[in-house]
Amino acid sequence: MGNETHDQQYSKKLPSYNQQSHSQTQKHKLNSFMLIIFTNLVTIYIFTGPFSFMYKYSSMSTSDSNSILQELNSTKAQLAASHTILSELHQRLNSTNLLVQALLIDLTREQEKQPNHAEENSSIVNLGNDYSTISDELSVALGPHKLPFGYSPKIGSGEIHMPIGEACLRLREELKQYMTYDIGGECPGDDVLAQGLMLKGCEPLPRRRCRTKSPINFVEPTPLPDSLWAIPPDTSIIWESYSCKSYRCLVDRNNEPGSYDCKGCFDLEKEEKIKWIFDDSGLDFGIDQVLATKATGTIRIGLDIGGGTGTFAARMKERNVTIITSTLNLDGPFNNVVASRGLIPIYITVSQRLPFFVNTLDIVHSMDVIGNWMPDTMLEFLLYDIYRVLRPGGLFWLDHFFCFGSQLNQTYVPMFDQVGFNKLRWHVEVKLDPGVRKNVWYISALMEKPLF
Ligand SMILES: *[C@@H]1O[C@H](CO)[C@@H](O)[C@H](O)[C@H]1NC(C)=O
Ligand SMILES: *[C@@H]1O[C@H](CO)[C@@H](O)[C@H](O)[C@H]1NC(C)=O
Ligand SMILES: *[C@@H]1O[C@H](CO)[C@@H](O)[C@H](O)[C@H]1NC(C)=O
Ligand SMILES: *[C@@H]1O[C@H](CO)[C@@H](O)[C@H](O)[C@H]1NC(C)=O
Ligand SMILES: *[C@@H]1O[C@H](CO)[C@@H](O)[C@H](O)[C@H]1NC(C)=O
Secondary structure (H helix, E strand, O other): HHHHHHHHHHHHHHHHHHHHHHHHHHHHHHHHHHHHHHHHHHHHHHOOOOOHHHHHOOOEEEEHHHHHHHHHHHHHHHHHHHHHHHHHHHHHHHHHHHHHHHHHHHHHHHHHHHHHHHOOOOOOOOOOOOOHHHHHHHHHOOOOOOOOOOEEOOEEEOEEEEOOOOOHHHOOHHHHHOOOOOOOOEEEOHHHHHHHHHHOOOOOOOOOOEEOOOOOOOOOOOOOOOHOOOOOOOOHHOHHHHOOOOOOHHHHHOOOOOOOOOOOOOOOHHHHHHHOOOOOOOOOOOOHHHHOOOEEEEOEEEEEEEEOOOOHHHHHHHOOEEEEOOOOOOOOHHHHHHHHHOOEEEEOOOOOOOOOOOOOOEEEEEEOOOOOOOHHHHHHHOOOHHHHHEEEEEEEEEEEEOOHHHHHHHHHHHHHHHHHHHHEEEEEEEEEEOOOOOEEEEEEEEEEEEOO
């Protein structure tokens, strides 16, 4: 995935690069052309001008040295005069050269200004682009927004730009659709479009000036701690984006055929209830056993990447550990359920740079999310980002990482080693899955960011 986009970007970069080098070649050609003219001029001058005496006098006798000397004198004068002419010529040539250069620069600029259809569809985002060609509202949203009190030394600028993902401008049609709404009115129900943009790299999305719909007949949430295991009321959700229209449907689809993201996660009574409670000394680590690897109470805050409906965070909250759960709403209101349970959902994809400062989190957990579906390079960036946000001595609980047996020792073990974690626990197991994943190798590991 990452390599592909990289290649695409690279190949799409080529046209503009070629154009540039083309005009440079033209410039070079003109320069050498001028040089040839100049060299020819000098050669002609040498053979017809004052230097021709050398050929005349070389065969003469040296007796009339005086007249020769005189002539030499006059030649010298002529030579001095011609030298002036020569430098004048040089100067003119120089200015012509400059003129040609200026002309070429103008020409290249004109070419760049002309609408170029190949470039319009190019995936390369020209950050100097006029955003208004996509949508007026997007142009307004992105800024620049001048600061009311002028330059701010804290910000280091007098204006602010709204951040959006680099890929946003490559997805022009979808972005245009996303930014089409009544300012001050109700936002379109376009969660699926927005999430699609994010998944394709348009993250963060631009802000909008419209009001999102609220669910009708919303009821106040269940109080803690009961909320941790309570299925929220159907009235807490706007269902239009999902194939299910009720929680009952989401719970029931676990028993039906078809593959859905985190299929069993909405049934808080069954599989969710027993996750991380027991430690089988195999792939399944227990939360209490993991916490016991550190001094009591020192694991306090953390992140669960791709945490579904937030059960990991719920179990950690019961142990007074605050976990932020990153999750998407892939055909299900995952973020809403996490929030309804009284936990903290964060709506970012697995590609997004983690929104935490360096050396801050005590623990990062991820179960059955990270695996060989990710391009190697993307995974490497993710692992280093996890390392970045963990504080020294912080834990990275890699829960059920999956790949093929051949990739295990060849790709992933060296990659984890390279990032620099200490391994506290490490368990590898092959599962002969009758389902979608056949002969899948799993790694469950507890890694630690070194203290020193
Ligand atoms: C050559 O010219 C210089 C002045 O430029 C003069 O002083 C000198 O006498 C001249 N020599 C001859 C041989 O005419
Ligand atoms: C011609 O231009 C070059 C640099 O562009 C400069 O070094 C050189 O002195 C110029 N020659 C004349 C005769 O103006
Ligand atoms: C560029 O995209 C437009 C539609 O967005 C299409 O009509 C046009 O043919 C495309 N041009 C090229 C050169 O691909
Ligand atoms: C969590 O914190 C509360 C209040 O500080 C305390 O009463 C409770 O015993 C703690 N629970 C655990 C499992 O540490
Ligand atoms: C990976 O390497 C370890 C030892 O380095 C070995 O025990 C294990 O069998 C290897 N696993 C696979 C799947 O090749």
